[in-house]
Amino acid sequence: MNLQYEALYHQLEEQHWWFQARRDIVFDQIKHLNLPKDARILEIGCSGGPLQQRLRDTGYHEVSGIDISETAIALAQQRGIPNVAVMDGIKLEFADSSFDLVVASDVLEHIQNEEQALNEWQRVLKPNGQLLVYVPAHPSLWSRHDVANHHFRRYTAxxxxxxxxxxxxQLTRSSYWxxxxxxxxxxxxxxxxxxxSPDMSGDLIRLPAVLNQSLFRLVQAENRWLRRFNxxxxxxxxALASKPA
Incomplete structure (x- = not known):
């Protein structure tokens, strides 16, 4: 992503409503997979590590994170988050069948060779291991935000x-968010x-606290609906999918 955007991203990722609400739904979906606490989880595109920290705080102790950004991994290490490394999402330095769950939130759209990425993520999954992936929706929403983020595409379900x-x-579930x-x-x-000449800050701005909290509560309420409805x-x-046995 653009360096100006990345710097702002790291300033806001812990408190901004969008990142808070997405972490909430991702964490909730992981929780409802009923994985054992010693399940091996890999987060691709872990940034500064807030999701990993939340998983560790709730007892998941075999959590690893990778990010292509040296700045992101340095920030995660400063926060005391272990098992993080600078690594390319299409060239994972892990053995075959290493993980029970791979999580990739807003990563796949950054990778030009989509098929290579999905094959590599499947390689490191154990048989019956699961992939939870989030991506930006609808090509009709393409904007300067995608340009600032160096996206290659947006998706439909x-x-x-x-x-x-x-x-x-094997697809388990797919829905919009x-x-x-x-x-x-x-x-x-x-x-x-x-x-x-797009605005390299994309759509990411620091909001007044009241507005930020209101947007978070709105999407948080929607997250509860997603437990039962697409x-x-x-x-x-x-999408949630699994590697065939």
Whole structure:
């Protein structure tokens, strides 16, 4: 991602409503997988490690994280988070069948060779191991935010499911996320179409505390619905899939 954007990202990733709400839903989905506490979990694109820290705080002690950014890994290490390393998501330095769960939130869209990434993530999964992946939704939402983030694509639920099946995964579930903010986001992005000189901060800004908390509560309420229902659209899309036995 753009260096200006990355610096702002690391300043905000612990308290910004978007990152808080996404960590909440990812953590909730991991919790409901009922993995044993000694399950081996790999987070690809771990950034400064806030999800790993939360997993460790709740008893998961075999958690590893990788990120292609040296800045992100240095920040995670400063926070005292173990088992983190600078590593390319398509060239994992782990043995075959090493992990029970691989988590990749907003990573796949950064990788040009989608198939190579999915094959590599499957390689390090144990048989019946699971992949939880989140990506930006809808090509129609493409904007300066995607340019600042060096995205190669946005997905639909159908295209993400198709990519996973093509790579040999068995799909368990797929749904959109962040439904309520899809419509204002769509309107905003129609207005700010990408230009030759995009704003390298993307859509990431520091919000007043009251607004930040209100947006977090809104998406947090939606997260509770996602425990039982799939959503028809959203700003992001996720899938849970498994490696065949």
């Amino acid at each position: 159908a295209s993400l499911s198709q990519a996973l099946r093509k790579a040999g995964y 962040n439904f309520w903010l899809f419509f204002p986001t769509w309107l905003l992005r129609r207005w700010q179409r990408p230009s030759a 959503l028809p659209t959203g700003v992001s899309v996720f």
